[in-house]
Amino acid sequence: MNMNNMINGTEKLFYNDPYLCEAECEVEDIIEKDGKYEVVLRSTPFYPEGGGQPSDIGFMDNIKVEYVYEKEDIIYxxxxxxxxxxxxxxxxxxxRRVDHNQQHSGEHLMSAAFFKLYDAANAGFHLGEEYVTMDIKIKxxxxxxxxxxxxxxxxxxFRNEPVKTYFLTKAEAEKLPLRKAITAEGTIRMVQMGENLDYSACCGTQVRRTGEVRIIKVVKWEKNKGxxxxxxxxGLRAFKDYVIKNDYVTEIARGFSVEDTEIxxxxxxxxxxxxxxxxxISNLYNSIAESEAQALIxxxxxxxxxxxxxxxGFDFLDKLYEHLKDEEYILILSSLKDNRFLFAHNGSFDVECGxxxxxxxxxxxxxxxxxAKRAQANFPDSNSMRSFTEYLRENVIKY
Structure with missing residues (x-):
């Protein structure tokens, strides 16, 4: 690789403008690796995977860019x-960039809210295809x-505060009111939201003002590792989620012939x-099964x-069994409705069902x-089940 002109690594155009997605760039090197080509540019608008944020994808001279990553300040x-x-x-x-900007900045704001209200830090963050997950240190x-x-x-x-990004030494960054300790070394990229909303070390792309996030919606939560x-x-993900769920609510309300609030x-x-x-029904079914059991006896x-x-179905066979399981009989019960079979006895017979x-x-x-006393089976068709019944009668049961 020609490193003479890349001492400081690949120039990250997306840091100059978080919405910049198109540029004419100079090729520095092309590396063939594992059946793919890894292209190194002097500068790039493509964000590489990192900091919990997926990489950009797109095209280079109409050739698809499938994945982008960074190693030692060089972007591939x-x-x-x-x-x-x-x-x-x-x-x-x-x-995709707009979506990632909205999700990543939304995560910063949500983390800032938990930190302000409950003094709880965000221990982990992942920006996925469907939603963003964040692990808050509250059990x-x-x-x-x-x-x-x-x-x-x-x-x-809604306050639509400006979002600023800048680079500091670690010592300088640690003088700021951070909500999370900095673990990285060297030059630190800071993301500041408003005058005092949030200060965080972050390498990802962000919106320019908090209002560009549009809206933040919690869709679910769960306990995870304490x-x-x-x-x-x-942003747009939340809007699409609202549209889908509103359609569900409207359809359900129409089906019940009630207002949304009465669903x-x-x-x-x-x-x-x-x-x-x-x-x-269960009580009635049980009475029918009891009567049927007495009739069979x-x-x-x-x-x-x-x-x-x-x-x-098999549920009826199960109820029959409950009324016959203590009687001294070998039970061969089958359901043609779902091709299921029950074979059982009360333990008085020398037949191990299982x-x-x-x-x-x-x-x-x-x-x-x-x-030993009870077994059940599924069959692909009634003929197979009946053949098995005949086998039991002719070769196993001698009573």
Missing amino acids: HVMSEKPSNKIVNCQADFD DMTEDMIKKAEREANYYV MTRIYIKC VNKVKNQTEEIGNLKKK AKTDSKIIAAEYKEE KLFKEKLKEFNGRGGGN
Whole structure:
């Protein structure tokens, strides 16, 4: 690599303007590596992956730039083809850059809100395709705390404060009211939001004013390694999320024939009603199963109870079993509705159900298992299940 003219590394044009995505740049070197070409430019509008932010992608002389990374102050543009010109036209994906600016600055503002309200630091940050995650050093976070922080962060957005970036020595940077200790060495790039909203060391791209973040929305949260992981969407992502969810709400409200504000109560009432109906059905089903069990016992003239059901599913077989499991019979129960099979007894017979299934079930295309007293199986079709039933009758059951 020609390093004579790159003592200070690749010039980062995106630091001059966080929205600059197109430029004519000079090729310094092209390295072939792992079937790809890594192009080094004297200057670049492409942001390299780092600081929790993904890299830019785009085109160089109409050749796709697939990934960008930085090593020892040199930025490498990974491509499947190499450019042929010394001066190349670079076009980073503008929409992706705007999105990353909004998400990254939104994360700074949300972190600043948690720090101001609860003196809690952000221990980790990741900018993903769907949302931004941030790990806040609070173990027992409450919903009210999160909502308060969300309101505070959006207040910072609405204030439309300027966002400044500059470089300091580590000693100079540590004199600022930082919300997080600096671990890097050497020259530190600082991001300052407003006069006193937030001071953070950061290598990522940011908006120029906090108002450009538009809005910050917490979409979910969870406990994670003694902290709370917060998921947020900012700017256009938050708007798209709102549109989708508003469509859901509108459709649900229309289906229930209620106003949006009445959906929760309607769902609660219907859930309670469904729960009560399920209990009634379960009790009725259990009574039917009990009656069926007594009928099966009355009409059998051996130690085998075999029954095949066309309309009933496996849940009915399960209820039948509960009423027959203590009786001295071998049970062969099958459901044609879902091609499931139950084989069981009360322990009085020299038949190990689970072992038998393990040894023979595959021969009949069945899948399942169980213990010595009970086993169950699924079959791809009723013919396979009936063949297995016949096998049990002819080769296993001698009662």
